[in-house]
Amino acid sequence: MALLNIEDIRIEFPSRRGTLVAVDGVSLSLEKGEILGVVGESGAGKSTIGNAVIGLLEAPGRLAGGAVLLNGERIDTLSAAQKRKVRGRRIGMIFQDPLTSLDPLQTVESQLVETMQVHLNLSHDEAKKRAIQLLVQVGIDKPELRVKQYPHQFSGGMRQRVVIALALCCEPEVIIADEPTTALDVSIQAQILELLKKLCREEQVGMIIITHDMGVIADVTDRVAVLYHGKLVEQGPTSKILGDPDHPYTRSLISAVPRPDIKLKRFPLVTYIEDVKTPAQPLDLATHWLGQRRDFGSRTDGPLVQVRDLSMRFVLKSALLKRNQRTLDAVKRVNFSIGEGEVFGLVGESGSGKSTVARLISGLYTPSEGSVNFGGVDLTALKGEKQLNPFRRQIQMIFQDPFSSLNPRMRVLDIVAEPIRFHKLAASEAEARRIVADLLDVVGLGDRAAERFPHEFSGGQRQRICIARALATRPRFLICDEPTSALDVSIQAQILNLLKDLQEELGLTMLFISHDLPVIRQMCDRVGVMRYGELLEVAETEELFERPQHPYSQHLLGLMPRLQSMSREGLDVVAG
Structure with missing residues (x-):
């Protein structure tokens, strides 16, 4: 029995x-x-x-x-x-x-x-x-x-x-x-x-x-x-x-499962599913609204993002005397750079400081020490909305949970249009609506989605809305903090292919944070490994996965499922 x-x-x-x-x-x-x-x-x-x-x-x-x-x-x-x-x-x-x-x-x-x-x-x-x-x-x-x-x-x-x-x-x-x-x-x-x-x-x-x-x-x-x-x-x-x-x-x-052992040009899609999204036509950036980013200036000589001795200390228990305070050093003197057009990955355990670094770069947190240099400007030295807003427009973030990132009382039209209106990127309300419709097409939702509310969409569709909103300011730098961790493999494949296409077509620079090592291998050019707030190792992606140097990196990669029994048939593998 x-x-x-x-x-x-x-x-x-x-x-x-x-x-x-x-x-x-x-x-x-x-x-x-x-x-x-x-x-x-x-x-x-x-x-x-x-x-x-x-x-x-x-x-x-x-x-x-x-x-x-x-x-x-x-x-x-x-x-x-x-x-x-x-x-x-x-x-x-x-x-x-x-x-x-x-x-x-x-x-x-x-x-x-x-x-x-x-x-x-x-x-x-x-x-x-x-x-x-x-x-x-x-x-x-x-x-x-x-x-x-x-x-x-x-x-x-x-x-x-x-x-x-x-x-x-x-x-x-x-x-x-x-x-x-x-x-x-x-x-x-x-x-x-x-x-x-x-x-x-x-x-x-x-x-x-x-x-x-x-x-x-x-x-x-x-x-x-x-x-x-x-x-x-x-x-x-x-x-x-x-x-x-x-x-x-x-x-x-x-x-559609991300491969841990080989790097693919694109993620295979679950073609058996009736509503699988086919790849969109490449954008013509000479005429498309998303390609009009001339006001950001020319490409930067050297890294677009430079993080120097970045530290973040949280006070867990305040006290009148400093010696009696209990603090947590979430990030400890972290240094790395991200070149323009590069996808830089951060991996590490929960509590390693990955998301804290992302929030420090985006300006959501103020660092205890160190600096974030963006396009030659020290963001940590800027004061007031007038100085910060032009850079907030250039740096956008996609969070892990799309539902908590979206206002449930707002229609998708207003969610995506909000940054366009705030930064005055459209000459009229009619133009703002046209831009929203265009962005929803770019992320594969279609303009009909504009009149609906977030609860009317699946998790993968809600993440597409978040991507459309992040693109609405025509950003130069996109921070993706676990953007697909809660999604099914088929939806994950669609979203990651979309991000790959947008990065290549728009020349976006990206910081990609994930605990999913196979996804990191597929998405990133270089990877940094964090533990207990410290950056232990930075290497080219294939170099890290094939020949990790730090003992912790070796340990982390050793835990990764190999999925060796799964067939490679029909996979478009990156040469080398």
Whole structure:
């Protein structure tokens, strides 16, 4: 008898417009100690199945057919109170977004202790002791101190570790992990995945891991199930699915995964998907609005961006006496340069200072020490809006989470037009609207998108809106801070191809920050490796990936999934 059986389930979401069938006739099984991967695009039904298993389908969603059995006992027909006893105790859940899983008003200790006391026969002191042990288990330093802190005091990667500790705290029989490592860098991801594998091996816990990361699938899973539009199109051993898939959708999906071992001219697209974006025609910069950047002057002799001894110190606890202050050195005397037209990458663990460097260059933070020189001008010496605004126009930023970057109450037209209006780049409102329509065409959305709101778009489409807004000032320098980390591989391929095309056609200079090393290899000319706020190594991309010099760089690259079983057939490889 299997540990978990999902038998021919059908999940429906009734609405005034009819009934949406989110999952249609899917059957899966999970054995003790086994890790089953579930892959597919956004909307395929992966997370919906996970929510149905633990009884968390959002109304009006309903399980319209089939059954879910845990150790032969049917659990989908249990009462709400009975399902609450199963959740956490027998089935643990790791969600993608740790902020939605944690109570911002309670300390980590309170949340762990409460969960354990509800489900386990532990005293308060026993639960507190186990809470600290769990933080050690998931790799959180100084657990006695960190357990007393609130979720907002942790980085994204650290919050996800806390969520994993919560899922493990009651020693469940089954764990459902929904994109558990999306926001984690490669070293932390390796630690978390090794922890989950060890748990499954030693405790015979069964795990369903829902992810779009084929590296995770290759490294962790025993079997893989592939979903498309709510239907199961293929399942089998991981080596078979990745190495020799039968279904054309699976083959297309795997082809779009960024390669860690070779550099490609373009990312292959998932051609099986009906709405895949075809490459746009090259821009004629002699006539196109985006090519009219003459007011920025000629190309700079030497680097466009020069970072000298850049440091950033955050005060964690203020005090009247300076010696009693608690501070964090997030960036420590960092030096690097970016040539005009170059794509420079920054990699490193969560908390290494990558995003802090980006915010210092863009002017969102003021450095504690050092300088940022842009086009021959020391930006850190400028004062007031009048001096800063011309440079803010030239430097634009694309953030990791497109939804939080967009005002939900504004239409796309006004979101994209806002910087055009602010910097007075259009002679009239009619011209501003024409420019917005043109930009939406450039990023592959079409001018009809202008009248819609952000919530009406998918994650990949929202990131295209952010790119259109970043281009609206005709920038010279684009900072991309994890622009595709939360996207499916097919959408990621589209967005990265778009950024490649725009960089080549417009001659954009880019700072590209990512914890996804295969993406860095495909996108960047040179790469800097950061750890604990220090820049350890800077090298040409291929030189770094083939012959890293610093021990930490070697360690980081050694953790990268190789995906050697995946076919290279049809890939357009860069020579050399």
